[in-house]
Amino acid sequence: MDYNINLNVLFWLVGGIAAIIALIRTVRRPFDQIDDHERRIKNLEDDRAERKQTDKLILRSLNAITNHMIDGNGISELRKVRDDLQNSIIDHHK
Numbered sequence: 001m002d003y004n005i006n007l008n009v010l011f012w013l014v015g016g017i018a019a020i021i022a023l024i025r026t027v028r029r030p031f032d033q034i035d036d037h038e039r040r041i042k043n044l045e046d047d048r049a050e051r052k053q054t055d056k057l058i059l060r061s062l063n064a065i066t067n068h069m070i071d072g073n074g075i076s077e078l079r080k081v082r083d084d085l086q087n088s089i090i091d092h093h094k
Contacts, residue, residue, distance in 0.1 A: 057085045 064081045068074040 054088060057088050061085055
C-alpha cells in the first residue's frame with residue numbers, strides 16, 4: 001500500500017491537533033484555578049492559627065502592662081510575658 005499525504009492534509013492534521021490541545025487547556029483552566037484557590041485558602045487557614053497565637057500573647061502583654069500601670073507591681077509577670085512574646089516571635093517567624 002502506498003500512502004500519499006499532501007501538504008494540505010498535513011496542515012489540517014496539525015491544525016486539528018493544535019485545536020484539540022487548545023480545547024484541553026481551556027477545559028483544564030478552571031480546575032487549575034480551583035486547585036490554586038484551595039491551596040491559597042489552606043495557607044490562609046494555617047496562617048490564621050499562628051496569628052491567633054500571636055494575638056493571645058499580645059493581649060497577655062497588654063493585660064500585664066495595664067496591671068503594672070494600675071498597681072505598680074507585676075514586674076515578674078511582665079518579664080514572663082516579654083520572654084514568651086520574644087520566644088514566639090523568634091520561633092514562628094517565617
